[in-house]
Amino acid sequence: MTAEILSFETGRPAADVTDSEPSLVVDVEGYEGPLDLLLTLARQQKVDLSKISILALADQYLIFIEAARKIRLELAADYLVMAAWLAFLKSRLLLPEPATPDGPSAEEMATALANRLRRLEAIREAANRLMNRPQFQRDIFPRGNPESIAEIRHPKFTATLFDLLTAYSAQRQQRVLATVHLTKRTVWSLSEARASLERLIGIAEDWSCLDEYLLNYVVDPSQKATVFASSFAAALELVREGQMELNQKEAFAPLYFRKRPPQASGAMSAPELSVE
Amino acid sequence: MASLAEKRMEDTEEHSVDSTTEPEARPEELRLLEALLFASAEPIDQAALAKRMPDGVDVKVALAQLQAEYATRGVNLVRVANKWTFRTAGDLAWLMTRESTETRRLSRAAIEVLAIIAYHQPVTRAEIEEIRGVITSKGTLDVLLETGWIRPRGRRKTPGRPLTFGTTEAFLSQFSLEALGDLPGLEELKGTGLLDSRLPSGFSVPTPSDDVALREDEDPLDAGDTLELLLAPAADPETPSEG
Amino acid sequence: MASLAEKRMEDTEEHSVDSTTEPEARPEELRLLEALLFASAEPIDQAALAKRMPDGVDVKVALAQLQAEYATRGVNLVRVANKWTFRTAGDLAWLMTRESTETRRLSRAAIEVLAIIAYHQPVTRAEIEEIRGVITSKGTLDVLLETGWIRPRGRRKTPGRPLTFGTTEAFLSQFSLEALGDLPGLEELKGTGLLDSRLPSGFSVPTPSDDVALREDEDPLDAGDTLELLLAPAADPETPSEG
Numbered sequence: 001m002t003a004e005i006l007s008f009e010t011g012r013p014a015a016d017v018t019d020s021e022p023s024l025v026v027d028v029e030g031y032e033g034p035l036d037l038l039l040t041l042a043r044q045q046k047v048d049l050s051k052i053s054i055l056a057l058a059d060q061y062l063i064f065i066e067a068a069r070k071i072r073l074e075l076a077a078d079y080l081v082m083a084a085w086l087a088f089l090k091s092r093l094l095l096p097e098p099a100t101p102d103g104p105s106a107e108e109m110a111t112a113l114a115n116r117l118r119r120l121e122a123i124r125e126a127a128n129r130l131m132n133r134p135q136f137q138r139d140i141f142p143r144g145n146p147e148s149i150a151e152i153r154h155p156k157f158t159a160t161l162f163d164l165l166t167a168y169s170a171q172r173q174q175r176v177l178a179t180v181h182l183t184k185r186t187v188w189s190l191s192e193a194r195a196s197l198e199r200l201i202g203i204a205e206d207w208s209c210l211d212e213y214l215l216n217y218v219v220d221p222s223q224k225a226t227v228f229a230s231s232f233a234a235a236l237e238l239v240r241e242g243q244m245e246l247n248q249k250e251a252f253a254p255l256y257f258r259k260r261p262p263q264a265s266g267a268m269s270a271p272e273l274s275v276e
Numbered sequence: 277m278a279s280l281a282e283k284r285m286e287d288t289e290e291h292s293v294d295s296t297t298e299p300e301a302r303p304e305e306l307r308l309l310e311a312l313l314f315a316s317a318e319p320i321d322q323a324a325l326a327k328r329m330p331d332g333v334d335v336k337v338a339l340a341q342l343q344a345e346y347a348t349r350g351v352n353l354v355r356v357a358n359k360w361t362f363r364t365a366g367d368l369a370w371l372m373t374r375e376s377t378e379t380r381r382l383s384r385a386a387i388e389v390l391a392i393i394a395y396h397q398p399v400t401r402a403e404i405e406e407i408r409g410v411i412t413s414k415g416t417l418d419v420l421l422e423t424g425w426i427r428p429r430g431r432r433k434t435p436g437r438p439l440t441f442g443t444t445e446a447f448l449s450q451f452s453l454e455a456l457g458d459l460p461g462l463e464e465l466k467g468t469g470l471l472d473s474r475l476p477s478g479f480s481v482p483t484p485s486d487d488v489a490l491r492e493d494e495d496p497l498d499a500g501d502t503l504e505l506l507l508a509p510a511a512d513p514e515t516p517s518e519g
Numbered sequence: 520m521a522s523l524a525e526k527r528m529e530d531t532e533e534h535s536v537d538s539t540t541e542p543e544a545r546p547e548e549l550r551l552l553e554a555l556l557f558a559s560a561e562p563i564d565q566a567a568l569a570k571r572m573p574d575g576v577d578v579k580v581a582l583a584q585l586q587a588e589y590a591t592r593g594v595n596l597v598r599v600a601n602k603w604t605f606r607t608a609g610d611l612a613w614l615m616t617r618e619s620t621e622t623r624r625l626s627r628a629a630i631e632v633l634a635i636i637a638y639h640q641p642v643t644r645a646e647i648e649e650i651r652g653v654i655t656s657k658g659t660l661d662v663l664l665e666t667g668w669i670r671p672r673g674r675r676k677t678p679g680r681p682l683t684f685g686t687t688e689a690f691l692s693q694f695s696l697e698a699l700g701d702l703p704g705l706e707e708l709k710g711t712g713l714l715d716s717r718l719p720s721g722f723s724v725p726t727p728s729d730d731v732a733l734r735e736d737e738d739p740l741d742a743g744d745t746l747e748l749l750l751a752p753a754a755d756p757e758t759p760s761e762g
Contacts, residue, residue: 130630149373365550
């Protein structure tokens with residue numbers, strides 16, 4: 001996998017130097033991209049990354065890539081781009097700086113690369129330390145047999161006074177109406193009222209107060225309303241028929257009636273219903 | 277981890293009130309045992325514990341020591357069916373419960389029974405049934421007793437000595453009534469349209485009273501009733517008598 | 520430590536109250552706290568604990584006391600993501616080997632990406648790739664999302680509105696971190712200026728933050744993101760903000 005052994009001093013594969021096995025095992029599969037490869041190469045300089053020789057590193061990288069190409073190892077474009085960039089950087093580093101530098105100087109570019117490497121290394125170190133922390137469920141454990149917190153439920157019942165009264169009224173009423181059949185409503189029918197009025201007319205030759213008569217007539221006060229209503233309707237009918245005259249001074253004033261005088265019987269077409 | 281541990285130790289020193297003896301003095305096997313017992317999903321027997329302990333540790337002694345250490349704590353080391361486990365102290369059971377209230381609506385039947393008890397109290401179950409025309413299920417009364425709004429107040433002096441029911445102070449409180457006499461009477465019920473105005477003349481609505489004094493036809497509850505009717509809330513002796 | 524402990528012992532002797540001989544001297548709230556925390560498998564925050572404690576108990580002080588008491592035991596009281604929980608001591612990992620719990624082995628790439636997210640959060644995929652100098656495969660992020668340790672937290676206000684990633688409470692819990700500030704080596708990293716994504720190392724060194732509040736250059740996730748990123752664990756709205 002990662003059997004590249006490159007000599008820092010020469011920038012050439014160590015295998016060449018120690019002319020034992022001539023084979024240099026070059027394999028990029030073990031690397032997470034060119035930066036990873038560069039970092040591995042840089043580590044072999046065995047110095048603080050801040051003091052690394054970018055020039056030497058570029059050489060190492062280019063040799064590695066060259067070796068890989070020789071054995072027709074398929075290289076991802078990333079690696080080639082980096083190789084081209086490093087070749088460019090190397091030439092800039094070797095040449096004297098142009099008088100008017102536009103853009104970053106070669107030194108700055110080299111520092112930037114060194115910083116990237118330092119940062120990658122730092123994050124790897126951090127990752128390492130992170131993973132070496134005691135991990136939950138691997139090194140340290142929670143309560144194995146947790147005790148559950150029992151839930152005691154207190155029901156809170158709701159009901160309103162309205163519910164209560166409705167329920168009470170409904171069932172009381174229901175029971176009453178179910179057993180005691182509805183008492184027959186005592187209502188004065190129109191014919192009843194007419195018959196009574198006809199009897200009254202026989203007595204009333206002069207103006208008489210209808211209300212008083214009715215009151216005398218009605219026994220049960222609760223029937224007052226129905227007696228009034230029916231009598232009034234019957235009275236209107238009798239007036240229309242010319243048998244009776246009605247008189248009321250104003251709205252809601254007592255209603256007076258009398259038997260229609262006989263002389264007026266001829267003028268039936270104009271019944272007198274005067275409301276002054 | 278090292279840094280955290282150190283940090284924790286520093287905290288320790290800051291707050292070191294009167295924590296136990298020198299930690300160094302505590303035998304390591306107690307640490308091991310407590311960690312094992314804490315993390316185990318089930319109680320562990322002594323043999324299984326011994327298997328994980330370093331050689332030469334007297335597990336029995338260590339367990340006894342650990343048990344003694346935890347005896348006064350909120351968590352105790354207990355032996356259950358010959359296996360060891362940590363359990364929260366028995367006297368802290370109250371702490372391990374969470375109380376919650378859930379709102380429940382009373383059933384129609386329950387409200388009806390409640391209303392009859394309110395207006396007709398003291399009233400027996402048979403009387404409630406007579407008014408409603410249906411059998412009252414045990415469950416309905418149980419639910420009402422659970423609400424705390426009704427209580428058995430005595431026994432009717434009739435054959436079978438049936439329980440008489442009445443309402444409680446909680447009932448008044450629930451329905452925002454100052455006294456039971458505030459329940460609307462016949463005319464008011466008619467006025468609100470709840471009762472039909474055409475009801476027969478014989479129809480009446482009792483004037484409700486929750487006077488705690490027993491009526492003439494009531495006996496006090498029997499001594500055994502309290503046990504028999506666990507659900508029934510105790511009558512509040514402080515309830516003032518209401519007209 | 521030893522000298523301090525001795526000093527403490529002297530202080531104790533002055534008052535002639537030795538806590539070990541008189542277990543009754545231990546404040547009751549410590550019993551309550553230890554029962555609650557011991558029984559629970561899940562960390563509990565201080566507010567929730569305070570709710571269960573009697574009035575007048577300074578829960579913070581009591582927790583510190585309890586933490587100190589347990590610091591040298593096989594079970595420690597630790598704070599994880601601002602919540603308190605008992606856990607077995609880290610140095611007893613050898614004892615706790617469990618046959619069934621096999622932790623997933625993350626690939627080297629996944630570990631690196633996780634570390635970058637932890638130390639640089641909120642961070643976009645492009646920024647992760649910039650640091651690693653290599654494309655991050657979709658699979659790597661998927662695996663990390665599946666662990667529940669990272670989450671997409673928003674979108675960076677830059678062209679393309681890339682997702683920003685951050686860590687979760689589960690991450691803190693997994694690595695026994697009280698807060699992100701406890702990340703190992705964080706101070707050194709900040710000191711070197713290497714945390715800054717810009718090159719060369721600049722003046723301002725950003726501090727990683729898993730504060731749920733979005734940064735100025737972050738937008739909230741889109742409504743569609745929830746569907747698109749089913750793997751992403753939901754953000755815990757209760758997470759208190761961390762510096």
